[in-house]
Amino acid sequence: MQQPTAQLSASTLAIHGEGDRLALDGVLDIRTLSQASKALRRWLDKRRGGRARRALDLDKLSGLDTTGALFLWRLGEQGVELTGVREEHQALFGLIGGLEHQPLRKPASLPRWRQLVIHLGKAADEAWHDTYDVIAFVGRATNALGYALAHPRYLRLPSISRQIAETGIDALPIIGLMAIMISVVIGYQGVAQLRPYGGEEFTINLVAVSMLREMGVLITAIMVAGRSGSAFAAEIGVMKAREEIDALNVMGMDAMNVLVVPRLIGLIITLPLLTFFSDIMGLLGGAMISQSLLHVSPVQYVDRVHHALAGGDLAVGLIKAPIFGFLIAVIGCMHGLRVKGSAASVGHETTRAVVAAIFVVIVLDALFSVLFEKLGL
């Protein structure tokens, strides 16, 4: 974007003289330091064998900053005589010379292979703690949720309604669009695959059943995990980093009740509604596809869908929604509360929240498919 050093090197420095005596002329500051240090290092190295004491004259040095003074002071420590120090620079040398000059402490560094081993060990340990944390957190969240439901006084209705608006209403356009797109995709594939068998009419069954049973809830859950799971993690994470959670604690409010429960309730309510909406939009997409590829009119389409769907299809999709909602909210909030101080940690936990939520949703959906198959639903 910008040229980093070009404009900075406005001040200039020249080095005069030869042999054991050199003189600096100009400004020695952070801009000219690297030039000076390269030139003088060569001079110092070359003269190492020499008997005579090396000297650097500073009489013509018109500008000096703390960085330059530090450099000169170190030269002085190395045995270079600094002559002709101007009156106005004395105070600066006094300031710099008065410091202890301890080297910067560094974190202990380890050989690569040990870092690798330690990293592996830590990761394994963390994975174990993660699992434990999730289970414990789900337990605590369920407990807090149950308590809030049993004591309606503790339900924070304004907070819940804000969550419903943000996670639900605001998500309607994108989820509707996604549902239509997905049903169009399924419809096209269905027609292409079934046409050789003369069964392209069954595309309508395919679209209707798969949207209602699986795709509707799945894309809704994935979308919500990406939108709201990440929002929960980032929002709570920043609050954690800025000690707002601690502030809640000392005021006798539990983050679990104040922050987590409203989000849980919000998503448990909105995800089924969003799923239902996405089912409708999916069927609408199916109607569009039928019209254009199969020349089935909307009225016929409704009739066909009616015959194609069994009573349980809608329920099978919707029943999963509150469970996914619960898990997405729990995972988002949990990762938010695990943030430690830094902005990077907020980003890290947000990423993990989204990945974990989508993973859990898909795994669970697969398990549900098997379960419903066995139950004959």
Add this chain to the structure above:
Amino acid sequence: MSARATRHPAPILSARDIVNRFGRQEVHDRVSLDVIPGEIVGIVGGSGSGKSVLLKTMTGLHRPDSGEVLIDGKPIGSIGAAEKASLIGVLFQQGALFSSLSVAQNVMLPMREHTDLPAKEQESIAAMKLELAGLTGDSAIKVPSQLSGGMVKRAALARALALDPKILFLDEPTSDLDPLTAGGIDSLIAKLNESLGLTVVIVTHDLTTLFTICRRVAVLVDGKITVDTVDRLMRSDQPWIHAFLHGPRARGALSARRQKHGNG
């Protein structure tokens, strides 16, 4: 307003007729302030009187609704990023340290960006700046979330000094510090000012800072600014200024001033 500005022809920093509004609230009503190279100017005013906003305006972070800010005669908006970095250093009220970098990395960041000094050199410079600001030992490798409020301020001061700027802006540098350390920061600012000719603009409530190191003080009251030396402000009959400079807290600070001026 400031009679001094006419006597010194070339202010290094000059804010002219600044107007800032947030909605209907008018924070600054044609505020002007000229700062001469090498002086220390204090900015005071009640909480919410617009000190931080004025500082943000003077550093080019906030565009005023009208008025202009000139640094070295150039409008602040026209100064390139790298040049600006070497002209001004800012200590923000909350420190604004980068939370994912260690303290030492925070101080080295501007050097890494704007100079081609080798890493070793940068480290020794960073160590020097941190020591100047009063941070030594293990604190250099800590990350900001592990620091106390006062340490954050000092680390932020060290970072503001990283490129040896010409003008240093400090937003309440001593407000989180114990009195001893606050005194240390004051004397560091005074020393840098003496030895480097550093120009300093300090927003502060600390009367000791005002009385001991500030040559002039700008007082923000009701969106207006009054700029003068402490001695003359002491005689002001503006109610807020009078109350501020003659309150019970002012007495201790005044004696500190006498001590300092008595010594030299």
